[in-house]
Amino acid sequence: MKNTDAIAALSALANDHRLAVFRLLVQAGPEGKAAGDIAAKLDLPASSLSFHLAHLTRAGLIDQRRESRSLIYSADFTAMNGLVGFLTENCCGGAACAPAAATPGKRKAS
Template identity: 55%
Template structure:
């Protein structure tokens, strides 16, 4: 991942409402959620939600597809993993930590 891509993704997540939307989509899994469901679940006005979803989509963290008249949003798990890998890339002197563990101080000794 390029630094500019990581900065864009992190900037998109650096807002409490967008972070809540993204976390909701992560919990929803690959099937995603309709925009109306997200708005209702988070008590976000549709126009505000549209703005936040647009920024998350532009940052490459969210994918959208049409299902009939609904727009279904889903977290892009590959992009999320790439961002996590970018952030932890050098934490263990160049050795990537196992996927199931966080990079803890002393973990790679």
């Protein structure tokens, strides 16, 4: 991950609404959520949400796909892990600090 990518990701997340959107999508997993559902869940005007979704997309943190009339957004777990790795990179000069990452494993059948 390049420095500019990290800045983009961090400033995308550095906002109340966008952080809420991202965490919602992280918890939703690879299936994602439609823009309308997100707007309803977070009680945001459609145009405001759209602004924030575009911001997160530009930063590479979420992906978009169309499903009929709905646009489905989902977290980009590779980007998320890349960011985490970037922040903790070479921690303490490369000594005992070994950071790890999460992967979007399959959901547990309940």
